[in-house]
Amino acid sequence: MNINATLFGQAITFAILIWFTMKFVWPPVVAALDERAKKIAEGLEAAERGKQDLAKAGVRSQEAMNEAKAQAAEIIAQSERRGQEIVQQARDEALVEAARVKAQAQAEVEQEVIRARETLRNRVADLAMAGAEKILRREINPQAHADLLTAIQAEL
Amino acid sequence: MTESAAPTSSEYIHHHLTNLVIGHGFWSIDLDTVVTSAVMGLIVFGFLASVARRATSGIPGRVQAALEIVLEMVQTQVRDTFHGDSGIVAPLALTIFVWVFTLNALDLLPVDLVPLIMGSVGIEHWKVVPTTDPNLTFAMSITVFFLMLFYNFKVKKFGGFMHEVLTVPFGAKMAPFNLLFRLIEDLAKPVSLALRLFGNMYAGEMVFILIALLPPYLQWALGAPWAIFHILIITLQAFIFMILTIIYLSMAHESH
Numbered sequence: 001m002n003i004n005a006t007l008f009g010q011a012i013t014f015a016i017l018i019w020f021t022m023k024f025v026w027p028p029v030v031a032a033l034d035e036r037a038k039k040i041a042e043g044l045e046a047a048e049r050g051k052q053d054l055a056k057a058g059v060r061s062q063e064a065m066n067e068a069k070a071q072a073a074e075i076i077a078q079s080e081r082r083g084q085e086i087v088q089q090a091r092d093e094a095l096v097e098a099a100r101v102k103a104q105a106q107a108e109v110e111q112e113v114i115r116a117r118e119t120l121r122n123r124v125a126d127l128a129m130a131g132a133e134k135i136l137r138r139e140i141n142p143q144a145h146a147d148l149l150t151a152i153q154a155e156l
Numbered sequence: 157m158t159e160s161a162a163p164t165s166s167e168y169i170h171h172h173l174t175n176l177v178i179g180h181g182f183w184s185i186d187l188d189t190v191v192t193s194a195v196m197g198l199i200v201f202g203f204l205a206s207v208a209r210r211a212t213s214g215i216p217g218r219v220q221a222a223l224e225i226v227l228e229m230v231q232t233q234v235r236d237t238f239h240g241d242s243g244i245v246a247p248l249a250l251t252i253f254v255w256v257f258t259l260n261a262l263d264l265l266p267v268d269l270v271p272l273i274m275g276s277v278g279i280e281h282w283k284v285v286p287t288t289d290p291n292l293t294f295a296m297s298i299t300v301f302f303l304m305l306f307y308n309f310k311v312k313k314f315g316g317f318m319h320e321v322l323t324v325p326f327g328a329k330m331a332p333f334n335l336l337f338r339l340i341e342d343l344a345k346p347v348s349l350a351l352r353l354f355g356n357m358y359a360g361e362m363v364f365i366l367i368a369l370l371p372p373y374l375q376w377a378l379g380a381p382w383a384i385f386h387i388l389i390i391t392l393q394a395f396i397f398m399i400l401t402i403i404y405l406s407m408a409h410e411s412h
Contacts (some may be wrong), residue, residue, distance in 0.1 A: 009372030010266035013379030017264060020384050033221040041215045 176281045193286040240409030253398040260390030287357040297350035307408040
């Protein structure tokens with residue numbers, strides 16, 4: 001065992017090896033490691049983002065559903081209101097129509113009554129005249145009682 | 157420690173390639189190999205365990221990202237190569253890759269650094285790279301070999317395994333030759349696995365030692381390129397050991 005300058009020679013060699021490793025071996029290795037870490041980080045981030053997006057989409061869809069439900073309820077309420085309006089309107093029109101028809105019928109009936117009463121009066125007058133004629137033909141001179149008969153006829 | 161005369165080149169080389177041995181003959185132990193590999197294993201896997209315990213499913217830090225990349229690499233290799241279903245293959249492959257890589261990486265330390273530190277506390281020899289010790293590489297490859305045997309028996313049962321050994325590749329009529337081929341094939345696996353790693357790392361270490369024999373002001377000219385090139389080799393050897401282990405275990409799971 002002896003110590004001599006060989007040691008320096010080996011030290012220089014070792015130093016060059018270390019320098020070479022630092023310069024050409026270590027950087028690509030570290031770059032590969034960092035690249036891997038970065039990829040994993042990106043992957044995790046993307047997954048996280050995806051999860052957030054999913055949550056957001058869930059909220060959005062819930063909102064849209066609520067909105068749709070509200071709209072549907074409103075439409076139903078509106079249509080019910082409209083339906084009631086239509087029914088009311090129809091009922092009003094029907095009432096008016098019924099009243100008109102009734103009035104017309106009443107007028108017609110009254111006219112009929114008047115006409116019937118007129119006819120009836122004429123027929124009664126005729127009957128009275130005929131009856132009176134038959135009674136009086138034997139006893140009364142038609143000419144003598146003509147005034148009276150005319151007066152009776154006018155009274156009826 | 158006395159300042160003795162400078163050692164000759166062969167003494168220097170020999171010194172650096174000698175293990176710290178305890179005991180004699182076969183029943184001796186290369187203490188430096190055992191201690192270094194165990195300590196490095198504890199450090200690295202303890203570190204990995206602490207990272208794994210603190211691991212987050214969110215954005216990973218750099219350390220966690222690095223571990224994830226290595227894990228994914230191993231898992232991809234296992235998925236592509238291994239078609240059985242066994243819980244042991246992927247963890248085994250990861251362990252082999254990380255451990256072999258760590259032990260190989262010790263080769264990048266200046267060759268005199270650790271022996272110098274150990275020498276200063278009176279330890280004569282300390283071969284710092286455990287994978288330059290065939291005892292360690294064979295220990296690993298023989299472990300893989302026994303796992304191969306275990307899964308051969310477990311998956312194919314005794315009968316199925318024997319049938320495969322005696323009939324592949326030439327058919328039942330050539331059973332002795334099939335058996336012979338199978339023996340050679342299976343024994344070659346652990347031997348080649350161990351010797352490949354050992355040979356590469358031993359040769360690499362030898363080159364570093366030879367470079368250390370140059371004049372100090374010249375060493376960087378060869379040492380730096382070799383060290384830089386060695387970054388590739390240590391990774392490649394760890395990867396090869398891992399992928400061959402996966403392939404061998406996959407073959408043990410598949411019926412021909």
